[in-house]
Amino acid sequence: MKKPDRLLFSAKRGVVRIVPLILFGLAWHVVCSAGLVNRDFLPAPAAVAAALADLFKGGEIARNLTITLFRATVGLVLGAICGIWIGVMMARSRRFREYVTPIVGGTYSLPKSALIPLFALWFGIGNITSIAAVFLACLLPMIVNTYHGVVTTPKVLVWSAEALGTGERELWPRIFIRNALPDIFTGLRIALGFSFVLAISAEMIASTNGIGKLIFMYGENGTYDYMFAAIVCIVIVAFFADRVLILLTRRLLVWHESAVAELDARRP
């Protein structure tokens, strides 16, 4: 396909995606201006936009967003590193797996936000509590997906690598981890979602700053237009973080089937 065609195609798709959002905003505006709801409880889009501009001007958004992103990122990165390590170890060592599996199984479905008050007790108000909550929430999907990706490596791939002169140690970086990468990225995407949820929840419960605290505070004060503005901010940031991860995944996993669907969609 020629370049201009592709650009046009992407532009068209972008428009198609944005139309429902515009309709949603319009419906919201109509509901508010028709007086169907109490404006104190559901501020109009225009009021939210004004609040947003105000928050930006005062630097409140930038300051608190940086704090929240810092906590989410640190927790996510630590959780991903430890999760990948534990997942690989589970696949490597039978004994390790026997110890860890019941713990992973037992805590997998636990809503991690239930532990935030406990973390606040242990780690106090602020960064550590938020990071610990994010870490724990990210850890489990990373463990489960990494482990799955490694143990589903086809035997014939391992055998082929061995017959071509790959030693036992070299099998890990060259075969098992490579095979697990698509699953690891699936885990990362789940973990990324969790990281925002937990960072914000922890801030609402046990923090003096961050977007979560901002949302909570404006809610308490009854300044709902400001609360909505803060929510809109974090929604946008989380959305773009997810898109960046998807683009990164596609770039790194061009060899994988998951990349095909998108490539095919771009073909004429």
Add this chain to the structure above:
Amino acid sequence: MLDLARPKIEIRGVSKTYASEHGPVLALRGTDLTVNEGEFVSIVGPSGCGKSTLLYVVGGFLAADGDVVIDGTPIKGPGTDRGVVFQEYALFPWLTVRDNIGYGLERQGMAAAEREKIVGRLVKVIGLAGFENRYPRELSGGMKQRVAIARTLACDPAILLLDEPFGALDAQTREIMQDELLRIWLETRKTVLMVTHDVTEAVYLSNRICVMSARPGQIIEEFSVTLDRGRSREELVVSEQFNSIRNRVWLSVRRQALVAGGRNEEA
């Protein structure tokens, strides 16, 4: 024509037991087989008779009782002296055609420039010039199997172990691939041990065919194949010589398949 005296692969009393949900299953019982240097030996037999298991034991992928001896030395595991081609291609999906073929050479520590020469030649041999940068998922089954064969040949192993190499291909592609394999074998005279359930394929390609019994597997009958390799496929497959061997092997396999089938019905 061939120096058949020198044994390349000696399989001595190999037994293999699998653990299964219903208790241990004896897959191979005291199997003996010797493959001489430069020979093309096929193992045929009813499905589930343990013929692939035997090949994996020779590959060093599965541990078993008994000995597998290559050039007089018992094997201890997989080695680059034995190249393997699997039915499911087993290409590394994250590597391009070029990197798949060059993988073994890179493991040996060969410099990139030298590697590129060998890869370039093999890509031409398998007729995939221009596809060097494709990933396996972008290739058809026949193309994938060509790459798998090239990947194995790149390391120039003395022995080729083929596990139903064309079993996943359609009939036309399979015949083309068989001819290519035959050509490569005639050129390189590698020692080949192939497992197949396709009797015609075995007769067309091999010097010798071993029929395996129903489980637990043992070699129970051997057929020597002497065909004029100078003749074309068209001439060969309609010849009296070809068909008489084919029918004898077919009957032998069928007897074993009926034994296996009868047993399954009892169970």
